[in-house]
Amino acid sequence: MNVVPAGxxxxxxxIRREAEAPQSLVVSFGADQPLMMDAGVTLSPVTIAxxxxxxxxxxxxxxxxxxxxxxxxxxxxxxxxxxxKPGWWSTMVGAGKPVDTDRYFVIASxxxxxCMGTTGPASINPATGRAYALDLPVVTIRDMVRAQAMLxxxxxxxxxxCVAGGSMGGMQVLQWAATYPERVFSAMPIATAARxxxxxxxxxxxxxxxxxxxxxxxxxxxxxxxxxPSKGLAVARMAAHITYLSDEALQRKFGxxxxxxxxxxxxxxxDFQIENYLxxxxxxxxxRFDANSYLYVTRAxxxxxxxxDYGGSLAAAFKGSKTRFCVVSFSSDWLYPTSASRAIxxxxxxxxxxxxxxxxxxxxxxxAFLLDDPEFSATARGFLDGAARARGLPPxxxxxxxxx
Amino acid sequence: MNVVPAGxxxxxxxIRREAEAPQSLVVSFGADQPLMMDAGVTLSPVTIAxxxxxxxxxxxxxxxxxxxxxxxxxxxxxxxxxxxKPGWWSTMVGAGKPVDTDRYFVIASxxxxxCMGTTGPASINPATGRAYALDLPVVTIRDMVRAQAMLxxxxxxxxxxCVAGGSMGGMQVLQWAATYPERVFSAMPIATAARxxxxxxxxxxxxxxxxxxxxxxxxxxxxxxxxxPSKGLAVARMAAHITYLSDEALQRKFGxxxxxxxxxxxxxxxDFQIENYLxxxxxxxxxRFDANSYLYVTRAxxxxxxxxDYGGSLAAAFKGSKTRFCVVSFSSDWLYPTSASRAIxxxxxxxxxxxxxxxxxxxxxxxAFLLDDPEFSATARGFLDGAARARGLPPxxxxxxxxx
Numbered sequence: 001m002n003v004v005p006a007g008x009x010x011x012x013x014x015i016r017r018e019a020e021a022p023q024s025l026v027v028s029f030g031a032d033q034p035l036m037m038d039a040g041v042t043l044s045p046v047t048i049a050x051x052x053x054x055x056x057x058x059x060x061x062x063x064x065x066x067x068x069x070x071x072x073x074x075x076x077x078x079x080x081x082x083x084x085k086p087g088w089w090s091t092m093v094g095a096g097k098p099v100d101t102d103r104y105f106v107i108a109s110x111x112x113x114x115c116m117g118t119t120g121p122a123s124i125n126p127a128t129g130r131a132y133a134l135d136l137p138v139v140t141i142r143d144m145v146r147a148q149a150m151l152x153x154x155x156x157x158x159x160x161x162c163v164a165g166g167s168m169g170g171m172q173v174l175q176w177a178a179t180y181p182e183r184v185f186s187a188m189p190i191a192t193a194a195r196x197x198x199x200x201x202x203x204x205x206x207x208x209x210x211x212x213x214x215x216x217x218x219x220x221x222x223x224x225x226x227x228x229p230s231k232g233l234a235v236a237r238m239a240a241h242i243t244y245l246s247d248e249a250l251q252r253k254f255g256x257x258x259x260x261x262x263x264x265x266x267x268x269x270x271d272f273q274i275e276n277y278l279x280x281x282x283x284x285x286x287x288r289f290d291a292n293s294y295l296y297v298t299r300a301x302x303x304x305x306x307x308x309d310y311g312g313s314l315a316a317a318f319k320g321s322k323t324r325f326c327v328v329s330f331s332s333d334w335l336y337p338t339s340a341s342r343a344i345x346x347x348x349x350x351x352x353x354x355x356x357x358x359x360x361x362x363x364x365x366x367x368a369f370l371l372d373d374p375e376f377s378a379t380a381r382g383f384l385d386g387a388a389r390a391r392g393l394p395p396x397x398x399x400x401x402x403x404x
Numbered sequence: 405m406n407v408v409p410a411g412x413x414x415x416x417x418x419i420r421r422e423a424e425a426p427q428s429l430v431v432s433f434g435a436d437q438p439l440m441m442d443a444g445v446t447l448s449p450v451t452i453a454x455x456x457x458x459x460x461x462x463x464x465x466x467x468x469x470x471x472x473x474x475x476x477x478x479x480x481x482x483x484x485x486x487x488x489k490p491g492w493w494s495t496m497v498g499a500g501k502p503v504d505t506d507r508y509f510v511i512a513s514x515x516x517x518x519c520m521g522t523t524g525p526a527s528i529n530p531a532t533g534r535a536y537a538l539d540l541p542v543v544t545i546r547d548m549v550r551a552q553a554m555l556x557x558x559x560x561x562x563x564x565x566c567v568a569g570g571s572m573g574g575m576q577v578l579q580w581a582a583t584y585p586e587r588v589f590s591a592m593p594i595a596t597a598a599r600x601x602x603x604x605x606x607x608x609x610x611x612x613x614x615x616x617x618x619x620x621x622x623x624x625x626x627x628x629x630x631x632x633p634s635k636g637l638a639v640a641r642m643a644a645h646i647t648y649l650s651d652e653a654l655q656r657k658f659g660x661x662x663x664x665x666x667x668x669x670x671x672x673x674x675d676f677q678i679e680n681y682l683x684x685x686x687x688x689x690x691x692r693f694d695a696n697s698y699l700y701v702t703r704a705x706x707x708x709x710x711x712x713d714y715g716g717s718l719a720a721a722f723k724g725s726k727t728r729f730c731v732v733s734f735s736s737d738w739l740y741p742t743s744a745s746r747a748i749x750x751x752x753x754x755x756x757x758x759x760x761x762x763x764x765x766x767x768x769x770x771x772a773f774l775l776d777d778p779e780f781s782a783t784a785r786g787f788l789d790g791a792a793r794a795r796g797l798p799p800x801x802x803x804x805x806x807x808x
Binding site: 198199202209210213214238253270275299 | 442609674
């Protein structure tokens with residue numbers, strides 16, 4: 001199906017298609033169910049694109065909500081319709097995997113402000129018949145979570161067995177636990193922070209300025225103009241991508257190795273493998289992500305400061321929480337370093353919550369949460385097993401005999 | 405004096421003026437003295453713009469060459485002719501200061517590839533009558549040092565009492581010590597590395613791509629076209645600037661403080677002080693630096709790998725050196741971290757050189773070498789004092805009596 005309106009450049013037609021008619025499950029909420037936004041306005045209608053994996057049990061007690069990171073989406077464990085690549089967390093989610101779809105019912109939705117079918121800046125604004133672009137209100141992490149709660153309501157689920165996610169997904173996990181403590185039995189915030197640091201904001205601002213510096217951004221109206229700010233968005237992605245990897249990992253993977261040549265060219269070509277790699281990351285990103293969405297999701301992270309809604313006390317956000325937490329950080333993550341996870345753990349302890357904390361030793365940096373790591377997998381599996389016992393869920397199929 | 409050719413946009417006229425007719429001392433080398441470049445070509449004519457401070461003594465044994473960093477220049481201790489601000493190392497260089505111009509004769513030249521009067525991409529190519537732009541051969545750190553040696557020869561100086569510099573300036577210091585060991589009595593490489601890491605290259609590549617993504621870059625021919633890639637260069641500077649500051653310093657200075665408002669605007673304005681600061685850094689940079697020069701100086705750093713010229717052994721680069729070294733790093737510098745300085749120190753020790761090493765405790769990140777820091781000042785002063793005694797230079801004026 002091709003729903004690209006006449007006049008839109010076919011170059012980015014696939015992005016437009018997924019934004020408007022996603023290859024995904026979809027639920028739309030009409031005028032009777034507007035989304036209340038932190039910006040002080042309501043959004044309506046609201047469409048949420050989502051995927052599910054596994055089977056919801058009879059008492060609806062085995063649902064895990066997986067929250068995606070900045071440029072992730074709902075395609076957690078199935079091939080991505082835009083890239084054809086495996087889902088972004090297919091190492092973790094699937095039959096027999098740590099988030100075991102033979103045991104749990106997994107839900108993942110595209111965030112508000114995203115571009116994979118949930119209402120975002122590339123969606124049609126019913127008031128104008130054109131894409132919202134920057135007319136969409138600025139979105140916050142709490143807005144994303146409110147929308148997810150509408151989806152969870154729609155699915156008839158009262159309490160989520162677990163909410164899990166890394167990076168921006170981890171922010172949503174923390175927001176869920178703070179806003180809907182009675183609806184979150186367990187929570188796994190991974191490689192994240194309870195507030196965006198000054199350096200975090202700085203890197204995001206560079207990315208936004210790179211997009212907005214591109215004349216093809218057209219003040220955000222590039223879809224109307226049949227243009228696309230590919231160069232600016234690619235630069236934004238390149239800068240961001242450096243922050244996802246550790247210095248050590250870059251040195252180990254690329255070092256100063258030259259790209260398909262034995263001597264430097266003394267030019268501005270991509271002499272070094274790292275240059276070639278970064279250029280590829282930039283180019284491939286613009287084929288799968290909407291530039292305005294990039295502005296919205298980065299802004300949502302920047303505005304995130306959970307304590308600010310609780311008189312500046314993060315502990316107050318979790319006071320009296322009965323949710324079981326497992327906080328995970330990665331030793332070489334300098335974007336959301338272990339110190340940021342420790343701050344969460346301290347606040348949870350101060351708030352009297354049940355919390356375990358694991359720092360995974362790795363040189364792979366922030367992106368480690370997306371990669372196959374035995375210690376991380378074992379941590380997630382162990383935590384969910386323990387929570388499942390506490391929740392009274394049956395043991396996994398292959399342990400049924402041993403446990404009976 | 406206005407030497408801006410007709411047709412050149414007046415917007416960046418001041419940059420063009422300093423490139424062509426600098427407010428600085430200038431020496432030009434003609435066809436009989438071409439610069440041999442690592443790219444395998446010669447460059448001629450070559451102009452070097454420089455400044456000196458203090459007085460060269462009779463036996464020419466008190467000269468200190470100060471090498472500037474990426475976007476620095478020869479205006480070490482006098483007001484900058486473009487910005488009107490104090491020279492970039494006026495905290496360190498001057499009468500009675502650690503690099504004491506009452507005692508030492510200080511030389512500082514703009515690097516080859518720069519834009520403050522030394523031959524660079526904004527200089528007129530005599531073969532075409534137009535600016536070189538990307539027709540200038542790619543420049544290396546060794547090319548910069550070869551040009552400096554021509555200047556030192558011209559000044560009639562055989563042995564430099566000291567070569568000192570931070571960041572890219574520190575690379576030049578290391579290159580001087582390796583290429584001309586007998587001409588360098590002492591050396592102070594500061595906040596630097598003997599080779600550019602993969603992450604270092606990555607950040608520079610982002611900056612170059614940001615410049616080249618700007619349509620006003622015009623394939624490097626913006627001067628001919630009367631344009632200037634201000635937006636791209638500003639984005640490049642913003643990204644780079646983050647790497648010059650530590651996470652801690654950003655959090656201390658800016659944190660999540662809002663800019664002249666009490667609540668977020670829920671927009672893409674510069675809500676946060678850090679955003680406003682970064683935008684200012686980007687905007688002010690484009691008024692003082694040539695975009696093509698930015699490509700050249702970043703590329704020179706990327707190509708820097710001193711050991712590669714010595715069979716992969718950094719120790720071999722310094723084998724048998726009689727130069728006295730003082731290596732300085734800053735604890736919160738993550739661009740050229742202390743580990744990179746330690747690698748230099750290990751190589752110097754392995755090569756049998758005389759070396760002292762100081763890591764300055766600070767939260768101010770890489771830029772600490774440009775800032776007033778009592779421990780850093782005392783380190784530099786102490787090292788130069790010791791070297792001066794070994795060199796047989798008279799004590800500073802106020803110590804003459806006590807020492808006699």
